[in-house]
Amino acid sequence: MDKATDDLANMNLSEQKRADYLDWNEYFMATAFLAARRSKDPNTQVGACIVNEERKIVGVGYNGFPLGCSDDEFPWGKASLDPLGTKYLYVCHAEMNAILNKNSSDVKNCTMYVALFPCNECAKIIIQSKIKEVIYMSDKHAHKNTTIAAKKMFDAAGIKYWQFVPSKSRIVIDFSEIDWDNLNQLPATPTKSNGLN
Numbered sequence: 001m002d003k004a005t006d007d008l009a010n011m012n013l014s015e016q017k018r019a020d021y022l023d024w025n026e027y028f029m030a031t032a033f034l035a036a037r038r039s040k041d042p043n044t045q046v047g048a049c050i051v052n053e054e055r056k057i058v059g060v061g062y063n064g065f066p067l068g069c070s071d072d073e074f075p076w077g078k079a080s081l082d083p084l085g086t087k088y089l090y091v092c093h094a095e096m097n098a099i100l101n102k103n104s105s106d107v108k109n110c111t112m113y114v115a116l117f118p119c120n121e122c123a124k125i126i127i128q129s130k131i132k133e134v135i136y137m138s139d140k141h142a143h144k145n146t147t148i149a150a151k152k153m154f155d156a157a158g159i160k161y162w163q164f165v166p167s168k169s170r171i172v173i174d175f176s177e178i179d180w181d182n183l184n185q186l187p188a189t190p191t192k193s194n195g196l197n
């Protein structure tokens with residue numbers, strides 16, 4: 001293909017809608033996973049994103065210690081002879097933080113996107129806050145009583161829950177790949193010349 005034909009092909013492509021944009025579920029689940037990257041938990045990082053009926057994000061949270069409880073002083077360990085020496089008695093779960101961080105008056109009829117199926121304690125808060133749907137990614141604790149109880153309560157309360165199975169294997173934000181002059185993500189627009197092709 002000569003350069004003129006190549007330029008024309010690129011021009012026509014740039015007038016068409018991008019095909020590889022994030023769909024709503026990908027966008028909200030990726031937001032939950034981005035929030036999880038704020039977590040200091042060395043073992044499990046959980047993020048949650050709450051979305052209202054207008055598809056607006058109204059709350060985001062991740063697992064971490066309460067305000068005033070230093071990440072450097074409270075224990076991050078899982079195992080200790082003394083339960084007070086583990087994280088479990090102190091850490092706020094991502095779902096609870098997302099609800100408490102809400103920027104709307106309530107989260108009634110909202111959907112929660114969450115990296116891990118909520119535990120029984122989070123399930124109670126989700127139900128009481130009137131969230132109507134939970135979309136989760138990992139169900140790695142499906143065999144545990146905390147998850148079984150959570151599902152039992154969701155079923156009784158009529159809360160819909162389903163597992164998000166991503167069709168994209170990667171959602172990447174790589175600042176080094178962004179063409180800052182055009183705000184194009186170079187890999188997403190391969191026909192655009194980046195000087196390498």
Ligand SMILES: O=c1ccn([C@H]2C[C@H](O)[C@@H](COP(=O)(O)O)O2)c(=O)[nH]1
Pocket residue numbers: 041043044045046062063064078087091092093094095116117118119122
């Ligand atoms: O519903 C949940 C369940 C757990 N978490 C958080 C709490 C802890 O920080 C980790 C779990 O630690 P493990 O080392 O995997 O036991 O996940 C949450 O945010 N939401």
Ligand SMILES: [Zn+2]
Pocket residue numbers: 093094095118119120121122123
């Ligand atoms: Zn929980």
